[in-house]
Structures are given as structure tokens and as C-alpha cells.
Amino acid sequence: MGETVITARGLTKSFKGFKAVDGLDLTIERGMIYGFLGPNGSGKTTAMRMLTGLLTPSAGTAEVLGMSVPKDAEALKYHIGYMTQTFSLYGDLTVMENLKFMAEIYGLPRASQKGRISELLERYELTELAERFAGRMSGGQRQRLALAAAVLHEPKLLFLDEPTSAVDPESRRHFWEQLFDLCDAGTSIVVSTHFMDEAERCHRIAIMEAGQKRADGSPQQLMDAMGASVVELEGPTLREIRRRLPHVEGIVTAAQLGARLRVLVNKSIADPVAFLTSRSETEGATLIEQVRPNLEDVFVTSTGEGRQ
Ligand SMILES: Nc1ncnc2c1ncn2[C@@H]1O[C@H](COP(=O)(O)OP(=O)(O)OP(=O)(O)O)[C@@H](O)[C@H]1O
Numbered sequence: 001m002g003e004t005v006i007t008a009r010g011l012t013k014s015f016k017g018f019k020a021v022d023g024l025d026l027t028i029e030r031g032m033i034y035g036f037l038g039p040n041g042s043g044k045t046t047a048m049r050m051l052t053g054l055l056t057p058s059a060g061t062a063e064v065l066g067m068s069v070p071k072d073a074e075a076l077k078y079h080i081g082y083m084t085q086t087f088s089l090y091g092d093l094t095v096m097e098n099l100k101f102m103a104e105i106y107g108l109p110r111a112s113q114k115g116r117i118s119e120l121l122e123r124y125e126l127t128e129l130a131e132r133f134a135g136r137m138s139g140g141q142r143q144r145l146a147l148a149a150a151v152l153h154e155p156k157l158l159f160l161d162e163p164t165s166a167v168d169p170e171s172r173r174h175f176w177e178q179l180f181d182l183c184d185a186g187t188s189i190v191v192s193t194h195f196m197d198e199a200e201r202c203h204r205i206a207i208m209e210a211g212q213k214r215a216d217g218s219p220q221q222l223m224d225a226m227g228a229s230v231v232e233l234e235g236p237t238l239r240e241i242r243r244r245l246p247h248v249e250g251i252v253t254a255a256q257l258g259a260r261l262r263v264l265v266n267k268s269i270a271d272p273v274a275f276l277t278s279r280s281e282t283e284g285a286t287l288i289e290q291v292r293p294n295l296e297d298v299f300v301t302s303t304g305e306g307r308q
Contacts, residue, residue: 002029005157005188006051010060013046020046022211023060028190028204033183036192037199037299038208044192045085047208048159051190052082065157078106081150085161087142091135095126095145098134099152106153120148124178140171147175151182158182160191164198176201196296205295207302214302222298228252228264229272230293237284244281253300264297 006028013021021043028034036044049055051064053073062069067076089098099120103113121127124144129137134145143163150158160179164172176198183189191202199205200219207215207222215222233241238261245254245263252264265272273290276282 002031004028005030006034006062006064006190008051008060008062011047011050011057011062012059013043013050013055014058019211021050021057024211024213026062026206026213026216028188030188031183031186032203033179033189033191033201035199035202035205036190036208037194037196037205037295038192039194042208043211044208045161046211048082048161048190048192052080052159053077054082078153079156081153081155081158083146083150083158083160083163085165087134087146089134089142089146089149092133094131094133095121095137096130098145099149102149102152108153116152120152124148139166140168143167143171143175147178151187156187158187158189160189162192162194164193164195172198196294196299200295207299209303215298219295219298222302223293223295226293226298226301227267228293228297228301229267229269230291230297231263231265231272231276232257232287232289232291233261233263233276233282233285234259234287235285241282241285248279248281250275262291262297264301 004027006026008024008026011021011024012019024047036047038044046055050057051062051069053069053076056070064076065079069076090101093101096117099117100113103117108116121130124147126144126148129141134142137145143166164175167175179189193199202219204216204218205222206213217225235241238256242254242256242261245251250266250269252266254261254263263276265275269275273288276288282288
């Protein structure tokens with residue numbers, strides 16, 4: 001096993017008796033992009049805020065970069081970067097002023113500030129925008145500025161809370177390339193998302209639901225270990241089949257995707273295609289074939305909708 005950057009045991013946060021994060025165990029290794037995948041309210045932000053030392057856990061322990069949080073939060077802040085869900089820089093300061101301000105906050109030596117800021121302006125395509133007020137920038141530009149600010153002090157560990165929720169797919173792809181560059185240069189990254197395609201890019205993910213971790217592993221491991229087979233059906237009567245199937249024992253879920261019905265069949269059924277073909281509920285189907293699982297299937301089988 002590699003060096004560990006985060007270890008959490010039983011991490012819990014209650015707000016007036018409501019457990020936003022409930023007994024979270026985590027082991028995150030260095031050099032990894034680790035994703036929290038979960039719907040709104042599943043506890044991703046709360047977990048991150050505890051791991052950055054900003055929020056005191058109600059129970060459990062966490063060690064981040066060898067420091068105990070929240071006790072060592074002050075020292076930890078110089079070694080981590082945190083990009084929050086909402087833009088946290090100053091709209092009425094320019095790009096340059098924002099970065100200079102952050103450089104002061106992080107205590108970057110004056111002599112190296114200028115060089116580091118120009119390097120980041122260049123890397124994140126902000127040089128031309130240096131005098132623009134941050135409040136006047138597009139979603140994608142703001143996101144690049146927020147990332148530049150979060151890595152100004154060359155943190156060893158970077159937390160990104162739903163970083164691409166407000167940007168278009170092209171900017172999102174570009175942003176992920178930048179994350180892989182950072183990762184390649186030795187930065188470990190923890191990122192939260194509710195996008196499946198984004199989670200699929202992570203080296204490892206935790207699937208979160210109602211404050212608890214439902215699954216943990218690489219996307220491939222999770223797909224391989226899934227407790228269901230995936231079968232797709234075609235035919236003119238898909239909506240009827242869709243209505244009938246959920247009542248059949250052994251069917252986990254059925255959902256239409258374009259011209260196909262995607263059906264998750266419990267792994268206990270050895271030949272899912274033969275099983276579905278023999279059922280009267282699939283009458284009218286012109287094609288029944290097994291396909292490869294994707295992360296959304298894993299998500300469905302490990303969260304409330306599909307858990308047995
Ligand atoms: N300060 C707080 N006081 C009370 N309840 C809170 C507080 N912070 C979070 N919660 C609740 O805890 C739950 C988890 O919230 P959290 O923001 O961690 O989820 P999330 O997965 O990050 O979702 P989102 O994407 O919406 O931020 C939610 O039900 C939320 O309303």
C-alpha cells in the first residue's frame with residue numbers, strides 16, 4: 001500500500017440530532033483522485049468540511065497529511081487547497097488582486113509571489129483577464145481562477161466541492177485534464193460530484209447516500225463486483241414491458257434509455273438473457289442482450305433505489 005494522505009474512522013456530524021455524515025471510514029492514498037459520488041444532501045460537503053478542519057466532527061477521528069483534524073487545522077491549511085461549491089473569491093476585485101490577496105493569506109514570500117501568480121495566470125489561461133473584475137467573468141473563467149487560487153501555495157492535497165456544476169461539458173473536460181496534470185505533479189485530490197461521467201474519471205470513489213458510504217473502490221472494481229447483470233431490450237412495447245418488469249422477482253430496476261430498456265437482473269440468476277426471454281412480461285421484445293455495466297448501474301444497485 002502507498003502512503004496515506006487521509007484516514008478517517010467513524011467520522012460523524014450531527015446537526016440537532018440529524019446525521020449529515022454517519023460513521024464514515026476512509027483511507028485515501030497519495031497521488032490519487034478520490035471522488036465522493038452522491039446526490040444533493042448525501043453529506044459530501046459536510047465530509048469535506050470536516051476533513052479540511054473547518055467543521056468539528058460530532059464523533060470519530062480523521063488524520064489528514066499526518067495531522068489530526070480539527071486540532072491541527074491551522075497548520076494543515078498551509079498544505080491543503082479547498083475549492084468550495086460556490087465561488088468564494090471577491091467579485092469586485094480583479095483576477096490579479098484576488099490572487100495577490102490569496103498569496104498574502106497563504107503567506108507566500110513576497111519575492112516569489114509575482115512569479116507564481118504569472119505562472120498560474122499562464123497555466124489557467126487567465127493572463128489576458130488579469131485586470132478583469134472576477135464578478136464579470138463567465139462560469140468557466142471563474143472556475144479556472146478558483147482553481148488557480150486553490151493551488152497558489154502548491155498544496156499537497158486539494159479538495160474540490162462539485163467543481164464543475166456550473167460549467168459546460170467542454171470546460172469540464174478541460175478542467176479534468178488540469179486535475180490530471182496536478183495529480184501527475186504529485187498533488188492528491190478529493191473531489192465531490194453528482195455526475196457519473198466525472199466519477200468515472202476518478203481513480204477511486206466512495207458512493208454516498210444519506211451520510212453513509214455505500215460502496216468504495218475503483219470504478220472498474222465496483223462494476224466488476226456489482227450484484228446485478230445488465231440486460232438491454234428493444235421492441236415496440238417497451239413502456240408496457242417497463243411497467244410489468246418491476247413486479248418480477250429477481251429484477252432490480254428497469255429504466256428506459258432512448259430506444260432501449262436497461263434492466264438490472266439480480267446476480268443470483270445465472271443466465272439473465274434466458275430468464276428474461278422466458279418471461280411473459282417481456283412479450284413483444286425484439287432484442288434481449290446482456291451489456292457491460294456502467295457506473296450508473298453501480299450507483300443504482302448500491303443506493304436506495306436498487307438495494308435489496
Ligand atoms: N449547518 C447545517 N445545519 C443543519 N443541517 C445541515 C448543515 N449543513 C448541512 N446540513 C444538512 O446535512 C445534509 C448533508 O448536506 P451536505 O451539504 O453535506 O450534502 P452534499 O452531499 O454536499 O449535497 P449538496 O451537493 O447539496 O451540497 C443535508 O440534509 C443538509 O441539509
